[in-house]
Amino acid sequence: MKKDQLLTRRRALIAGAAALGAAGTAGALALGGGEEPVRRTPAPAPAAGPKPHSAPASSAYRLQPLTGYGGPPRAAPAKLPVRHEPFLRMPGRGRTIVLTFDDGPDPRYTPHILDTLAEYEVRATFFVCGEMADWNRDLLSRMADEGHVVGNHTWSHPLLTRLRRSKIRSEMERTSDVIEKAYGERPQWFRAPYGAWNRAAFQLGAELGMEPLAWTVDTLDWTTPGTRSIVHRVEDGAAPGVVVLSHDAGGNRSQTVRALRTWLPHLLDSGYHITVPRRRHA
Template sequence: MKSENHTNRQGRRSFVRGAVGLGALAVGGVVSRACGPSGHAATDGSAPAAAPPHRVQAPAAGPPAAGARPPTYRLRPFAGETSMGAPAGNPAVRTHAVYFLEDGGGRIALTFDDGPDPVYTPQVLRILAQYNVQATFCVIGENAVQYPQLLHDIANGGHAVANHTWTHPQLTKLKPAAARSELERTSDLIEKVLGAPPDWARAPYGDWNPATLAVCADLGMEPLGWSLDTNDWARPGTNSITKSVLRDVKDGTIVLCHDGGGDRSQTVDAVRDYLPRLLDSGYVPVRPEL
């Protein structure tokens, strides 16, 4: 039986299609901005690949993505932005992603991108289970379709499964129909495997614009950003990753890490190091709430 939240999302999709579909998808302008070279690739071939025991058939592709993947750099969010309000009872199309948790109180969000990965995702899950904390895993569809059991493992651990597109393109470089296909295929897969679509979507490189934010809302998702980038994608060393978290964390911080896209052994070691220290300092890792 569908949950009340899922029913609300279905209503949200219908409303936004009518209210936004005719105009918002044609709107230009980028909400996030580039702040120098950095980023993460969807895969670099370094992680061993195991044959999937139960491969799920991929949802049919929509319009092909335009061009190749962008260079490995990261787009960072503006500081201090707030979301656009909406009349009571009407869904809002956000003007940007969610960068901080509301009502901090020591609550933070650990997020992991580019999985699921058969080597590193289970290691991260074991550490989180050891300390009984929750996190959010932003999965790439072409990885998730190979390892559906890992989606179950994530959900069974009490963690959130978020949409990180199908192939990890820079959405703002795509036509709206292609961007929609990237998000919709992954949502459909997650719903097929777990029985419910995701509540959150994270754009590769953190790059949203009005058109892709409208697509995100139309699919019933909220855009998830971050306020602390560990830069673990660059493999700067376990100590560097740990120090960046312990130095910059504060109430409401959303921490960006990676459990896929390459060798994530440094990330695993860093989580093992900083997580108990965060707990000792009074921080409580949670799933972001709508």
């Protein structure tokens, strides 16, 4: 290759590098780095019609507030197997008894029951009706503070076997909502009014994260048989793992209140331990 041809090629390379440097300088000035504004050729007018939607930068998208955001979503209840019958007994070590009260809370009787349980440092399970709990949320708060378990006993204590599936769900969900607001967490146990269970009750209870619990010993206190009769029923039926059914609402429960003050210390002195139901499925 001749000398003049080499010089011509070198000059072309130098000119190209200079052009690239000038373009970089112009870009820097366009970002505000220079003292004089950079004049750019105006872009052609867009064509008629709707403008295409361009995706925002990822960081900008993450920083945009979410419309109607009300905090983290509530965790879905744990999936439980659908049972075909309720629990009648609770397994445990030693001479343990599960004490349950239905239909409350009632400000005339529930506080006295809570006082007796507190005196003997005993925890019980209260299956509450939503319409009662809604008017007595302070009592559910006290139950939470004193370590008692609160279960779902429907909203209005209906006979579930005569209700449509949608109505049963409403009875359960409304009650669970009230319990969560007053007690601090959603119930893990459910009891059908009158002990009338059906397939829909078992299925919906499991969907809502609740286990079905019935009873072993019925005090029949709802018939107001007399304080002594209630005491005898509990003491005669006492055995490891039994679930005792009493009521703290739904009528005059003064006999229940008096009976508890008698049979509770007797069973404790006999070596029984009053406990609350334990979930088999976490």
